[in-house]
Amino acid sequence: MLSILQSDQILQLAQAAFGKSYLNRETLLSFDASHNSKIILAEENEVVIGFSIVLTFKKEEFSKHLFIDAEQLPEEEFLGYRKMTVIKPENRGRGIGAELIRKGEAFIQKNSNTVYSSIWCNGSEGKMLDLLEKNGYHCIDKSANYWSEDSLKKQYDCVICGKPPCKCAALIYKKNLILEVQ
Numbered sequence: 001m002l003s004i005l006q007s008d009q010i011l012q013l014a015q016a017a018f019g020k021s022y023l024n025r026e027t028l029l030s031f032d033a034s035h036n037s038k039i040i041l042a043e044e045n046e047v048v049i050g051f052s053i054v055l056t057f058k059k060e061e062f063s064k065h066l067f068i069d070a071e072q073l074p075e076e077e078f079l080g081y082r083k084m085t086v087i088k089p090e091n092r093g094r095g096i097g098a099e100l101i102r103k104g105e106a107f108i109q110k111n112s113n114t115v116y117s118s119i120w121c122n123g124s125e126g127k128m129l130d131l132l133e134k135n136g137y138h139c140i141d142k143s144a145n146y147w148s149e150d151s152l153k154k155q156y157d158c159v160i161c162g163k164p165p166c167k168c169a170a171l172i173y174k175k176n177l178i179l180e181v182q
Helices: 004-018 025-033 096-108 126-134 148-154
Strands: 037-044 047-058 078-087 114-121 138-143 169-176
Touching: 004 025, 004 037, 004 047, 004 078, 025 037, 037 096, 047 096, 078 096, 096 114, 096 126, 114 126, 126 169
Parallel strands: 078 114
Antiparallel strands: 037 047, 047 078, 114 169, 138 169
8 A cells, every 4th residue: 555655756756747637646546455456666765766557457448448449459358558657757767667567567467468558649758668669568559639538538637738638649559468478
């Protein structure tokens, strides 16, 4: 369970990366309480310097979280989703992201052989794309205005677009985890 200090630090990092209210306290606490999600922290001296949120969903629920055509999804009961990963800019390049990805995949692999990730195309995605590709993910789709409807429904601001609707595109990445089993 997250402490109040950890929750506050995660929310500050998420707001700086994605915009106001993209991740709110209620949603963060629901991820923390669910057995189908995991919040992985990178901390130094009791300060959160990075985090990742990963989830597993039944296939029929997956389209509520990753906005892609269900026909593209593999024949699995559960699918994994890398919801978000954020690392403080001054702490990037130290292997923290790779470790967060590895730990997230270990959690997902308990229920699923496939993990997806949606990457916000807002001009700062280059490092995340490099990180995913170095860790075996490949791009399967690009979607314009990906967060438009979701931002209107949940009323969160984008760091680029400001008030809803968000007009940013998303790149959808996928990795088959079964190939990683030796």
